[in-house]
Amino acid sequence: MNVIENKEWSQTSKELITDPYNLKKWQKLIKEAENNEGHGINKISSPEEIEVLRQSYRQMLKWYPLLTWYWIRFAEWEFKLDNYQEALSVFEEAIQAMPYSIELWVKYLEFRIKTIGDDLQDILKLFETARRRIGYHFHSHEFYKLYLSFLKNYASVDESFTKKYYVLLRIVIEIPLYHYDYFFKTFFSHISESNISEEVVVNIVPEKELNSMNTKDMKLVSSKLKKIFTDVYITTQYKVYSLFYFEKKITRHYFDVSYISQQELGTWENYIDFMLLNYSFHYVITTFERCLIATANYPRFWIQYADYLINLKMYSSARETLKRGLWVNKNFKLLVKLIDLEIYLQNFSAARDLITSYIKLNKFIPTEIHERLLGLEHLVAPDDIEHMLQIFRELIKETKNDYLFSILLNYPFPDVQIETFMEEFQEQFSSSFVFAKSQLYIYQKLQKDTSNLITHYESKLSPKNFEEFKKYYYLNKEVDLKKLFEQEMKL
C-alpha cells in the first residue's frame, strides 16, 4: 500500500485524530492527498492513491458537511476519474447535507445535463425539486438560467417543454431576484412587436382571456401585454429593492468556522422577520435555510427555526431540523431543545435515548441534560423517592455538580428527606454557595433555626459568596439591627 509513502499526508491525518475541529488541517490533508507527493492524481493513479484522496474528502465532509465547494470538488474528482456512479452519489449525498445550496444545485444539475441519457424526466423532476428549495433564493438567477435553457434545449425531445419554458419565465419575473432585469429583458423580447407570435401568446395568455385579445392584430396584443407586464416589472422591482435592503448587508453566504459580526446576525434576524411578515411559508423556510448555511455555528438560529416549525405544529420537521442542526453544531442547547420537544410530544423513550446516547459519547454533561434525565426518571416511578434520591446521590458523586441540590428542591419530596439527604454531602460541599443556599432554603421550609448556618458558612464560603449568602439569608427576614451593629463594630 502506498499510503505510508505519502508521508506528509500520514502526518496530517494522524494529527487530525486528536484535533478534528481544525479546518486548516483538513484543508492541508486534502491538498496533500491531491498533490500525492508531487505526482498528482489522475486516471492512471493507483487505486490506493485514489482511495486516499476519497477518504480525505469523506472524512473532512463528515466533520464539516457544509463546505459546498469541497463537495463539488469531490464529485468533480470522481467524474474526472471516470467514476460516474460515485460522482452521482457524492452529489446526492451533498444535496442531503445542504438541500438549500444554490451552488450545489447548479453544479449538480449541470452535471446531470452533461451526462444526460434517457433520464430527461428525472432531470426535470430534479429541477422542480430544486425550484421548490432554492427557487425563492434572491440569488437564484443562475439556476433559472440553467432551467430555462434546459427547457429550451430539450423542447425538441419533449414538446411540453416549450409551454413549460414560457410558464417558467412567467413565474420567474414575479420572483424578486437580484438579476430580475435579465429575465424581464428576455420576457419583453418575447412579447416585443418584432418577436411576438402565436406560440408566445398562447403560452402567456390563458385561454379564457385570449378571446378578449384580438390575436389577429399582434401589434395591439404586444402593446397590451407590454402594458400589463410593465406593472409586473414595477412590482417586482419594488420587491427587489425592499429585499435588497437586507441582502446588501449580508456579506457571507457560505459556511466558515470564523465568527460573524453581530450586525450581520442582526440582519439575518430582521430578514427572517421581514419574510415572516410579508412572504409565504416557503420563502421563510428558504431564508432560514440560507441563514443557517452561514450561521450554522450559532445555536440560536437553529432554535428559532425549530420554534417556528413548532408554532406551526410541524413537529416532525422541527425534529428533523434539530437533528440536522446537531450534525453540524454540537451545541448542547440544540439537544436540550430536541429533548424538550420529545417530552412535549410525550415521546419519553425517545427523549431518554437522546440523553443516554449523549451521555455515552460525551465526557462533560451539562446540568440541563441531567436535569431532564432526572425528570424522566421521576416520571417512571413517581412515588419511589428513595430510588430518585439514589440517582441524585450517584449523579452528585460522579459529577460533583452542586447545582443538582438546587434541582432537588424542585421535586415534591418531603422536606425532611431532602434535608437528611443533603446532610450526607455536608462535608463535601461545605464551600459551595449553591449547596449553602439550598440548605438554607430547606431549613427555612422546615422552620429550623437558621442562625447556625450563617456561622457555619462564614468560615466555609469564600468572602464574596458569603456576602451573597447573607443576602439570601436576610432576604425574607427582618434585618436584625442590633446584630448588624455588633457585627459592624466587630464585637
Place this chain on the structure above:
Amino acid sequence: MTDEDNRLSSEEKNDHPSDTVTSHINERRVGLNTASNDSSTDTWDTIQKEISLEPENIAKWDSFFEILEEKIDALDKDEEYVRRKDFIKLGNEKYRSLLSKYPYLTSIWKNFSIFVFKYEGMEKSIDILRTSVEQFPRSLDLWLDYLSALITEYHGTIEVDKKNERKDYLRVQFDLAIDINGFNFHSDPLWDKYLEFEAAQGQGKESNIRYFYILLRANKTPLYQYARYYKETSEINKEFSLLDNFFMEPDKDALINKYLKLFKKNTEEEFSTVELHQIIDDYSYNIFLNTQSLVNELWTYESVLKFPDFSFNTIADIREESPKWMTYIEYEKSKYETADNDADKKFWYKSTISVIERSLVPNCTDYKFWLKYVDFVHHSFTTEQEKFEELRKIYERAIYRFVPSDDNHIRFHFIKFLMFYNKPKLALEYTMDLMKATGFSENKEGYQKNDYLTCISYALSIWNTLLSKQKLTEVLENIIQRYFDSGEKLRKQNAREEKSEEKESDVEEPDIRTFETSLNEQAICVVVNCYLTRLLDSRKPSTIIKIRKFYNKYRAEPALRISVKFWKFFVDFEGLVTHNTINLKKIISDIEYDTNLPKIIVDSFLDIARDILISNLPSVLESNANTGRSEELLLTNYSDESSSLVLAKGWRKRISDNNFLIQNLEDSKAAKQHGKQTSNQSLINKEDELLKLIKSHADHPGIPISQRPEITNSLIYEENWINLNDHEVPVPPLPSFKNVEKASLPINYPSET
C-alpha cells in the same frame, strides 16, 4: 411654535446658566472700574445671585462680603444710619448662615469677627470669637485670636476688680483651650501664649508657680516644639521644690521612694541641695526622653499630613490624604489598647480623641471618619451610660451637621446604634424622620429610593421587636388593606383625618399612621413581602388559603405588577412549597401577560418555571391528560438573544397589551363607537395590529409604509404554485395589481418641524 417648543426652549436656557453667570461677572468688573451707581447695583445683585447659585464657592462669598463692606463704607454714618444698619444686619445674617452650614471655615470666622469689630465694636467681636471656638473648638487659630482679643480686653481694663475677674476668666479659657487642643502636635503657639500670659503676671518666671506648672504640662505632651519647653524647664526647675517638680506625677510618693532608695536615704529632708538638683535633672531628663521618643514616633504620621484644614478648594487633596489620617488613628488606637495602666490609658484616650477630632476637620463630610470615632469610643473604657450619651453626641454632630444628606450610611448606623442600646422607640422615631427625608414628596427634590426602602425595612424590623408576631401581622394586614382598598390619595386623607381622632392609649398607632402616609408604590411591595413571608412562616393550614386569597385579591395592583419580589414569592410558593403545577402555570401566565416586569425578569421566571415543571412531570401530565401533549411552557425558549416579536408569540402578546400606539388605536375606535360597546372584549386584535405596525416598518425602520405594490394573484403565492412535472401545465392567468401606482410615490420621511 407650540407650547411644547416653548417649554423646551426655556429649559434650554436653564441648562446653560454658566454663560449668563460669566457675562454678569464681566459686567461686574466693568462696574467696579467705572464705579458708576447703576453698575454697582448690578454688581450687588449679581454677587447675591452667585452666592445662592454656588453656595460652596468661598471666593464668591469673599467678594460678596467685600462688596458688602464697600457698600456700608459708602454710606454716611449719621444720615443713612438705617440703611447702614440694615446692611450690617444682612452681613451678620449671611455670615451666620454660612458658618452654621460650614462651621470649619476658619477664614470666614476671622473675617466675621473683623466685620463685627469694624461696625459693632470690640465686645461684640469677642462674642463672635467665643462662638467661633464653641462651634469649632479644634481650631488653634481661632482660639489664639479669641485669647488675644481677651488679653487685649484685659489689658484695657482699668478697674481692679473687673481686671481680676477678667484674669480668672482668661485662665479658665486658657485651660479649656489647652484641654481641648493641648494634644494637638502643633499646639505650641497656644502653649506659648498661655506661658506668655502667665509670665506677664507677677515677678519673673523663677518664682511663678503657675508658669512652671504649665511648662511641666507642656513638657509631658508630645509637641513639635518639645525641645524648647525642656530647655526652658531645665533652666528654672531647680528654683522649685521637689514636689512642685513632680506636679504631673499621679503617684508622687512612689517616685520619691524610688529616689530615696537610689540615694539610700530615709526621709526627703536628708537630700542635700546637690542631690536634689541631681534628682530634678534626672527626673526632667527622663520626661524629656520619653516625650522625645513619642514625638519621634508621631512624627512619622504628622510629617505626611499636608491638609489639616477644611476647604472646598483642596477636596481632592484631602481625599487623597484621608488614608494617612486613618493609619494615624489606627496607631493611636493601638497605643490606647496596649496601654497597661490607668494614667497611660487616659493619656492615650485623650490623644486618640484629639487625632480623630483633628482628622474630622478636613474630613468632616466623610462618614468613615465618624464611624471610626464611634468605633473608638464604643470600645473605650467609659461606662455604658456615658458611652451612650457620648456616642449619641458624635452621631448627632455627624448626622445633623456635617455628613451630607445624600450619604445616609452614618444615619442608618445611628438607628442600629439606638437598637443596640435598646432604644427602639427612639430608633423608630428617627427612622420615620429619615423616611420622610429620603422619601418622595411633591414639593421636595431628591427621592433617594434605596435609602427610603432601607428605612421601610428598618421600620419593619423595629416593629418586629416592639410588637408580638400576631400583632405585627395584623398591623401589616391593615396597612396593606388600607393602602390598596382606598387608593393612595384617599388613604392619605383618611390617615390625616383619623390622626386627629386618635386615642392616646395606643402608643403604636401614631407611628403606623406616619408610616402609612409616607408609603409609596415601591415601599408597599416591601411591606407586602414582609407580610407574606410572615404568613408563610406561621405555616398554619389556613395560611395557604389566605396566601392564595391574597394573590387573587391584589395581583392586579399596579404596585405589585412591577414587584419582582411579589412574583418570586408566588412562584416559589406554588412551585417549591405546594408543588402545585396548575397554579404555577396560572401564575406564570399572569407574569407573562399581566405584569409590567422587564423582559429579562419574565424570561428568568419562565426558566425557573420550566425547571420546576420538568421536575414534576407526573403532575404536569395529569393536568394535561386529555391533550396527549405535555405543557407548552416546556418548549418556550425565551432566554434566547433574539427579541423578535414576530417569532415570540408570548412576548408579542405582552407587548401588544402595553404598546401605546395600539392603545391609542383602541381608544379612538372606542370613541367612535361611543356607548355601543357592551362587552369588555377588545375592539381590535391587538396582536394583529402590532404585527401590522412592525410590518410597516420592517424594511424601512422608522418610516412606516403601509401600501406596497402587489400582484394580487401572484405566482409566488403558495396556492398558485405550478408544478412543471405535470405533463399538462396550465397557462397562468394574467396578473392583476394593487397599489402599483404607489411604487413611485416619494417616501414620506418624518419631518423635523
